[in-house]
Amino acid sequence: MVTPADLAIKDLGPCRHPSPVAEKLGEKATVYVGEADKVLFDDRLSAVLADASGARPPAFELAGPRNRVFWDPKEVRAGIVTCGGLCPGVNNVIRGLVLTMAQSYGVPEIFGFRYGYEGLVARFGHAPMRLDPRSVEEIHRMGGTVLGTSRGNQDPHQMVDTLEALGINVLFVVGGDGTIRGAMSLVRAIEERRLSIGVVGVPKTIDNDIKFIDRSFGFESAFAAAVDVIRSAHVEASGAKNGIGLVKLMGRHSGFIACAAALASADVDVVLIPEVHAELDGPCGLLAHLERRLARHGNAVIVVAEGAMQEHCTSSAEPMATDLSGNLKLKDIGLFLRDRINAHFRARGVEATLKYLDPSYHIRSVPASPSDSVYCWNMARNAVHAAMAGNTEMLIGRWHGRFVHVPMPMAVRMRKQVDPTDDLWMAVVEATGQPLSFC
Ligand SMILES: Nc1ncnc2c1ncn2[C@@H]1O[C@H](COP(=O)(O)OP(=O)(O)O)[C@@H](O)[C@H]1O
Numbered sequence: 001m002v003t004p005a006d007l008a009i010k011d012l013g014p015c016r017h018p019s020p021v022a023e024k025l026g027e028k029a030t031v032y033v034g035e036a037d038k039v040l041f042d043d044r045l046s047a048v049l050a051d052a053s054g055a056r057p058p059a060f061e062l063a064g065p066r067n068r069v070f071w072d073p074k075e076v077r078a079g080i081v082t083c084g085g086l087c088p089g090v091n092n093v094i095r096g097l098v099l100t101m102a103q104s105y106g107v108p109e110i111f112g113f114r115y116g117y118e119g120l121v122a123r124f125g126h127a128p129m130r131l132d133p134r135s136v137e138e139i140h141r142m143g144g145t146v147l148g149t150s151r152g153n154q155d156p157h158q159m160v161d162t163l164e165a166l167g168i169n170v171l172f173v174v175g176g177d178g179t180i181r182g183a184m185s186l187v188r189a190i191e192e193r194r195l196s197i198g199v200v201g202v203p204k205t206i207d208n209d210i211k212f213i214d215r216s217f218g219f220e221s222a223f224a225a226a227v228d229v230i231r232s233a234h235v236e237a238s239g240a241k242n243g244i245g246l247v248k249l250m251g252r253h254s255g256f257i258a259c260a261a262a263l264a265s266a267d268v269d270v271v272l273i274p275e276v277h278a279e280l281d282g283p284c285g286l287l288a289h290l291e292r293r294l295a296r297h298g299n300a301v302i303v304v305a306e307g308a309m310q311e312h313c314t315s316s317a318e319p320m321a322t323d324l325s326g327n328l329k330l331k332d333i334g335l336f337l338r339d340r341i342n343a344h345f346r347a348r349g350v351e352a353t354l355k356y357l358d359p360s361y362h363i364r365s366v367p368a369s370p371s372d373s374v375y376c377w378n379m380a381r382n383a384v385h386a387a388m389a390g391n392t393e394m395l396i397g398r399w400h401g402r403f404v405h406v407p408m409p410m411a412v413r414m415r416k417q418v419d420p421t422d423d424l425w426m427a428v429v430e431a432t433g434q435p436l437s438f439c
């Protein structure tokens with residue numbers, strides 16, 4: 001349950017210095033900063049948190065530069081760490097953080113911690129990288145993260161030891177819900193030692209599944225790459241008698257990539273996502289639907305999100321393995337479907353040709369698209385403005401088109417998923433001609 005304390009944006013203290021950004025922007029800054037100091041009250045937010053009894057009226061502070069900053073930029077030693085799975089645009093975010101800190105505020109020292117939270121634990125021996133405008137100049141042209149990343153929980157006290165030893169007072173964490181939870185435990189350890197270290201997040205999720213982020217950075221670049229693969233699946237399916245193209249895309253718990261890629265390609269006949277239950281057998285099941293589709297059109301393209309239909313390939317007796325971060329290791333739904341579909345048509349004496357494409361790592365390793373690049377820049381610069389103003393335990397969100405400050409506990413309170421009764425799923429159903437569900 002969210003308490004009023006959870007919703008409060010923690011301040012490390014009163015602002016102490018005039019902001020160099022506000023000074024530079026002069027007249028315009030007065031208007032812009034004035035707006036940024038407003039608090040966004042939003043009925044839609046109240047609706048999302050309707051069950052959080054006892055919470056004060058939910059509010060998001062708008063992101064942006066502040067008239068006065070908490071930190072004297074000359075005294076800031078900043079750190080950046082990137083954690084969890086890769087995502088297009090992480091390098092753009094690193095570059096944006098470094099450039100805004102160095103050029104807009106004149107922060108002299110910026111460290112990049114290597115390989116996720118491991119880089120904050122001395123025993124791993126990953127020396128931090130020095131970052132400056134020159135060293136990050138070209139990195140946005142590459143996919144991945146120049147800092148490296150990792151999974152695996154680390155002891156928050158050992159991480160704070162490193163921050164203290166290096167004199168870091170502002171840490172930026174770029175990562176998903178696991179990373180944000182890790183950052184929250186880091187904040188607890190910082191508080192226990194009564195240190196003044198701000199921790200600000202830039203949310204990263206290729207699955208687009210973090211709440212209070214309309215669209216996560218890299219998501220669009222990733223689904224654009226998926227569209228190319230779907231096109232290949234369509235060509236393969238069209239070139240064979242009873243051709244079936246089966247594409248597996250990322251999406252552990254949320255099927256946003258599968259839905260967006262299917263809609264963008266317009267070549268998809270069936271989309272399977274974790275949020276919508278699907279039966280294989282029976283007159284309303286997937287296999288019967290496929291048979292009807294082949295009889296009418298001679299080919300079909302199926303896009304399946306990796307977390308879909310897990311109940312079909314997982315036995316309840318078998319314990320699920322987890323990765324280093326505690327995420328469940330899913331069964332390969334793509335291979336399972338490939339084998340079941342082939343077996344089905346073989347048993348019926350129908351000649352069908354199925355081609356299976358699994359582009360998962362390909363789509364997340366591409367560089368950010370132009371639109372994601374703009375978005376990453378705005379995420380990064382707003383994160384720096386938030387950090388310089390003395391905020392901590394918050395991340396930059398995007399709520400109904402506005403960049404806002406989201407307290408970390410709120411961001412991890414629930415996962416964003418496709419709502420099967422909402423417009424996105426309706427659009428998919430209309431575009432593919434599939435039923436609302438296969439059951
Ligand atoms: N509850 C948690 N407490 C502390 N650290 C966590 C927690 N959950 C995840 N982490 C750490 O955060 C990092 C990234 O988490 P992970 O789940 O792998 O990716 P993501 O941030 O993309 O969700 C990993 O090092 C992981 O061990």
Ligand SMILES: O=P(O)(O)OC[C@H]1O[C@](O)(COP(=O)(O)O)[C@@H](O)[C@@H]1O
Nearest residue numbers: 084085176204205206207250251252
């Ligand atoms: O194989 P890895 O590196 O564990 O990562 C793969 C997984 O990470 C995810 O992309 C989720 O990561 P995000 O935190 O970026 O949403 C899953 O969809 C995918 O299965």
